[in-house]
Amino acid sequence: MKACSELTLKEKIGQLLMAGFEGFTPDMNIRDLLQNHFVGGVVFFSRNLDNPGQAFALTEELQRMAVAATGIPLWIGTDQEGGMVVRVRQGIAQLPAAMGLGAARNPGLLYEAAKGTAEELKALGINMNFAPVVDINVNPRNPIIDVRSFGDDAELVSELGIAAMIGFQDGGIASVIKHFPGHGDTETDSHAELPVVRHSLERLRSVELVPFRRAALTGAEAVMTAHVGIPLLSGGxxxxxxxxxxxxxxxxxxxxxxxxxxxxxxxxxxAVTQGIGVGEAVVRAMLAGADLLLVSHTYASQLEAVAALERAVADGRLPEERIDASVERILRLKKRRIGELRERNWEEARLLLENPQTLRTIERLREESITAVNREPDFCRLSPDVDTLVLWPQISAACKSEDEPVHDATLAGFLRPFIGAKLTERVYGTSPDPDEIAALASEAQRYGQIIAGIFHTASNPGQPALVRKLLEGGAKVIPVSLRNPVDLAAFPEAKGFLACYEHHPHTLQALARVLTGTAEPAGTLPVTIPVYISERGESDEHRSASVIESAT
Incomplete structure (x- = not known):
């Protein structure tokens, strides 16, 4: 691999950039960026990844082009966080949602799962994972982090974040922890506008910065920045x-x-381009101290970034020494994580995917994540002899970081072997209107026990309206959160509820076993369900739910 001193200025500027493109094969834009602008990295989204064999062929072709142009291999990175944020969506091991991992609280298993996941990504030619998320989700209204976070406790997020980071690294790829200095206490999406964090430096040091500080002391190799504003640190x-x-x-x-x-x-x-554009933004990021600049979508913006960096050096605004410092870091980590490329064979790589040990480890984490809150003993347990209705929401991507779901499994198929009485399932609209709510509530009157799934109620107010209507009836109603359990705060009258953090088929299978008493709920709530006032006027706050709690 070439040294920084052997590169031209144009080649060094190329090493600072990671670019995205459209399609399952290299288009003319990415070819131009690699062959004529010497871009040093490529970022994949689901638009680039159809199946493992295609992904393997794509990484091979991109690396051949890059090495022919510069003699330096590419970073090939993606967001393989787990849960709803995975870009390789089939044919390899898939981690659960981070908040589910927070509920399982098993750093040893998480390390093994992350290591196995990294080995499979590496087999496909993906050498950088933009994960784990170590933001602390202290704001239940956060629209972009949510279940991508391990939870709302700095100690928990630090422990699990470091376990995942080291697992990815020990699996042979670069792990990029994110989003510094913390995106967990925001209420807007930085894809659309600048979120602002107005905490004191003391608060940041005691909460948001804790996982980053500990990760830095434990061998973190890469950190992703957040497009959040902190007025305290920037003159107001x-x-x-x-x-x-x-x-x-x-x-x-x-x-x-x-x-x-x-x-x-x-x-x-x-959040980062408003009023200044991509070109000025990348120059300011370099002057601030960034090393690797992601320009993920638009060819015109990618060319604008290259031209702006070249112009900033020519004008004397961006010293070449500043570029050299970043290129040295980039090449140092490339040497460690990629090294010299060797000939790879798809048939050999294919055998490394969906490793049975990794899959079983991930399945155990899913089993350990299921969380129950019982305000009456064993409330969240179904009777096999009572007619049962399952109401299940249509699930879709909840923010711009997510892709539409691959899995369309629902709960009833997993419950059916355990329920001897009548079992009916209805899949309802993501945000049901009053007519649909009335129709479902009317049907529910014919059943003795009802499972009511909810998913991202902040954007779908019809879901809590449906559950509240069901709770007014005389049947047993068990709300189940399929995402962030803070959604369950809307139902203080519920005698119990369950949280499973995602809707992966293996998670639903584990949920069915808990509901039917063939497995115990092992999870602990990783976020605090907001305080409500009970009918007796007492404050009631839940963090953990595997224990039986007295009725309120």
Whole structure:
């Protein structure tokens, strides 16, 4: 692999960039970027990944082009977080949603699962994972982090984040922890606008920064920036952290002592480009201390980024020494994580996918994540002899970071072997209207026990309206959260509820076993369900639910 000193300025600028493109094969745009602008990395989304064999062929072709152009292999990165944020969507091991991992609280199993996942990504030629998320989800209204976080406790997020990070690294790929300095206490989506964090530095040090500080001390190799504004650190103005020297150099490099790669989130997001454009944004990010710049979507923006960096050097605004420092870090980590490319064979790679040991480890994590809150003993247990109605929501992507679901499994198929009485399932609209709610509530009157699934109620108010209507009837109603259990705060009158954090078929199978008493719920709530006032006027707050709690 070439050294930084052997590269031309244009080649060095190329190494600073990771670019995305459309399609399952290299289009003319990405070919031009690799062959004529020497871009040093490619980012994959689900638009690029159809199946493992195609992914393997694509990484091989991209690497051949890059090595022919510069003699330096590419970063090939993706977001393989788990849950709803996975870009390789079939044919390899899939981690559960991070919040489900927070409920399982088993860092040893998580390390093994992350290591196995990394080995499979590496077999496909993907050498960088933009994961884990170590944001602390202290704001239940957060629209973008949500179940991508391990929970709302800094200690829990640190322990599990580091376990996943080390697992990915030990599996042979670069792990990029994110989103520095913390995206967990925000209420807007940085894809569309700049979220602002108005906490004191003392608060940031005691909460948001804790996982990053500990990860830096435990061998973190790469950190992704957040497009969030922290006015306290930027003279009162909400400058995006990605563009702030006070945040990237002052806080991350100098205070936390991090000397690995600083990777930006996509530089085309509105939170970072508003009023200045992509070209100016990438220059400011470099001046702030970033090393690797993601321009994930648009060919015109990618060319704009290259031209802006070249112009900034020519004008004397961006010293070449600053570029050299980043390129040295990039090449150092490429040497460690990629090395010299060797000839690879798909038939050999194929045998490394869906490793049975990794799949069983992940299945155990899913089993251990199922969480129950019983306000009456064993309330969240079905009787096999009572007619049962399952109401299941249509599930769709809840934010721009997610893809539409691959799995369309619902609960009834997993319950059927355990229920001897009548079992009916209805899949209802993502946000049912009053007519649908009335029709479902009328049908529910014919059943003695009802499972009511909910998913992302903040954007779908018809779901809690349906559950409240069901709770007014005389049947046993068990609400089940298929995403963030804070949604369950809307039902203080419920005598019990369950949380499973995602809708993967193996998770639903584990949920069915808990509902029918063939397995015990082992999960612990990783987020606090907001306080409500019970009928007796007492404050009631739940963090953990595997224990039986007295009725309120």
């Amino acid at each position: 103005e909400p400058v995006p952290a990605t563009l702030s020297r006070e945040v990237l150099t002052g806080l991350l490099r100098e205070e936390l002592g991090f000397d690995g790669l600083i990777v930006t989130d996509c530089m085309e997001m509105d």
